[in-house]
Amino acid sequence: MSETKVMALREAINLAMTEEMRKDEDIYLMGEDVGIYGGDFGTSVGMLAEFGEKRVRDTPISEAAIAGSAIGAAITGLRPIIDLTFMDFITIALDAIVNNGAKNNYMFGGGLKTPVTFRVASGAGIGSAAQHSQSLEAWLAHIPGIKVVAPGTANDAKGLLKSSIRDNNIVLFMEPKSLYGKKEEVTLDPDFYIPLGKGEIKREGTDITLVSYGRMLERALQAAEEVAADGISVEVVDPRTLVPLDKEMIFDSVKKTGRLILVNDAHKTGGYIGEIASLVAESEVFDYLDHPIVRIAGEDVPIPYARVLEQAVIPSVEKIKEAIYKVANKE
Template sequence: MSVRDAIILAMSEEMRRDENVFLMGEDVGIFGGDFGTSVGMLEEFGKERVRDTPISENAISGCAIGAAMTGLRPIVDVTFMDFIVYMMDNIVNQAAKARYMFGGKGQVPVVFRCAAGSGVGAAAQHSQSLEAWFTHIPGLKVVAPGTPADVKGILKSAIRDNNTVIFLEYKAQFNMKGEVPLDPEFTIPLGKADLKREGKDVTVVTYGRMLERVLQAADEVLEAEGVSVEVVDLRTLMPLDKEAILNSVKKTGRVLLVNDAHKTGGFIGEIAAMIAESDAFDFLDNRILRLAAEDVPVPYNAKLEAAMLPSVERIKKYILKLVNKR
């Protein structure tokens, strides 16, 4: 099924399982979500549990946090991730800190679903990947699955988690299809990376939308150059599966970090620092490389938008650079 259908399935299964789970956001009910990610849910669950909200992100986030602290488990459709900037005070100063400040008695189990990334011609104000902002805040969990199966399993775990979770879903991948387990109890634990491909020459660490391109690049460099690439899919950024990353780096001795967010201040910079500070650094045969989006606002023009992102060809070029093949 598609990523879109996996999202609907995960939310529906959890709402059938737990009457405290509900969905809220702009256009989630009658319209079925701006990206079609709640189609049919109003008909099954009714307007009390699939709640259309006013166009006020500050009010939406405040209501969700308050509902969570009184025992409910809200799922918030933020629509474009860019709109989360209006929710920052509530998320960063309230949701992230309540459990700590109240000694565990003030749990805030909210999932903020954010349609992130570029690639659909939505321009500078509707195309950002802002995950690095939230990985900086203790008390928040941040996830970014890159396959339909991972989307379902991780979303279900996020809904069941007693902490606030920022869930990235990529606009350019809503139609991407793959096999998805139909078992209602299928979940994927947060904080566990996945080795999507085994290799021996280079490790590529990535997540979210870039996973698909990294896997394609790995296939092509193996066929054309005989370079064996290991692909580590983080899936969860916070908490980070450091062990999976370091074990792979020690195995291959080379590492490339790829994401579609801007390079400066991006989360992959934190991964580079973590590797450099660990004993895995002594296993490296080449420098750590990062490949990310250019530090410019996302262009509306399709060719310019494509040019600012890591392409399959650029990923291949960086892989070959690490093994000293020009």
């Protein structure tokens, strides 16, 4: 069994980047404050000292320039890791990502690889207000040529980030900012990685399938644990990557339980979990359902700055439990 160490999510991300950069000199890290400061969330502390300014590059405050230069570097053979800090800032970089980077492999018949990993701190929960708390994964998942990765644990973050860096496509790597300090067991084996497109059953169950990812995974697991005392067996399914999606894992779970709840913290309207609901509804799995599909998501309002209001618009453990009781017919 591989050796493990308890470390925070931010440390697991640092370790993944460090291990990959030690193996491949074409990999470099670039972004605002990644060097001297060690990253706005402490994810690149110590990396400047090890790899130097050529491979850990502080940039001006221009996400459009950062993304454009990264895609240009990638098509010449380099493998940039881009720290865009808050996910909200990807809006400024979308032209280069969506209209250029995501299209290269297709337009050149697979002959022009664009291996760029865009790391973004996503979601609410730390009082960052309306312009620094969004979960925009549905936007990027809509674009062919972009892979979207959403880990909810430190160990998954390490394994999935290593696969993202090795991938030859644009990868959006979401990091739940409210979990950066959460400590868990992380695999130390430098050869450990988790393939993109491979989900995991985080908790076995027989009564209800609960699909969640990223920040909400922790709350989904807590809710499942608490309702178990009332005799409800919830299976918690973590896709881990949204594109590509492990559809068969979700389908198999729904066939077993006959009930499906979907949870994320992005706004409900147009949110990614609506895509999962559609996939289930359009497949043969629909015939196994004994209850309508239920979505639990963020409210359709900007994220408030006031903590009490911020918590009100994000799915809570209690709100998830209420949905479980309703679907289990135990209100």
